[in-house]
Amino acid sequence: MLKKKMNKDYTPLKETPNDHPIIDVIKNRWSPRVFADMPVSQTDLQSMFEAGRWAASSNNFQPWNIVWGIKGSETYNRIMDLLVEFNQSWTVNAPVLMLGVINTKTPDGKENYHALHDLGQFSAHMALQAHSMGIAIHQMAGVDFEAAKKEFEFPDEYHVATAIAAGYYGGDDDQLNEDLKKEENAPRERKKQNEFLFNGNYVKRESL
Template structure:
């Protein structure tokens, strides 16, 4: 299984970007193919080499494969909407940050650094024909308690992982259209400023 088998969505990019970025997307259904330990270690290794402020590397990943206790423990803390489709994923993860620096100060960049870890992981995954879908819908405090993280840690995101190519008919009908609809992003002039910030009206 590799990226040649990845179902592509229309990405109406306005400027040239590399295919790994253009073609990556976040499905809610996945092929019925296990993600091996070797594959997961490649994803984690890609994340490991992400940049971080002062090289503090404040990220932590909890993971479980479908059928395992860790998977069910993660699933139990997703909101109901995410549970409805994440059950399709062969692997579930939690992205957790240490909100303190090694000397105990607030690390205001930790969430940004976890984002870089996850972006690296997503691009590595896409190159292997694997998709990841990040979720904000998690009971953060309950998940932190479940996995026994100390107070200074924060469960920032959940992540579903699996190979592209799932059958959209395995989703609720109201979610099926999102699997084939074109990708949408704001235009650059809505968020890029060569100087002072100027408020833009939402489209």
């Protein structure tokens, strides 16, 4: 079980059974569903957003847009109302909620097929910066995308791709139901490299 008395400078670690060496900020980052009872300042958020700002993007179009709200604010409540019921059940203690939105068009009006990839780069940069500050982020697909676009008045060519909860590591997992509590404490796992690496055609899977 994770420790429950936390401070800003402590990050609870989960064992990561990596097969090859990786840097600690990647190895130790994970996505909890509980957060410490501690606000995230706008200064901290700006550092996280700045990390995302410097992510790579196709043709440097930077198609990402972030809607954010701090708990207690109107924007936070508006985002919360757009989450599916399952996500609302555990995000109630998240200090920050966000929406990740992409512009699906290039500046000259063509389809930007790389926009989702680029938002992913932004989110990954933000997640690693957040982790270095003791802050966790948990990305969610469970959001009413069309209602969110309408609620925040994005034009037709925009797509709300994800919701994100953020807060300091160290929440009390007793706030979760038994199924989520079990998941919160479950070992980390990922596919092995030979399940997704192809040194040639798809049918000729070869290990490194």
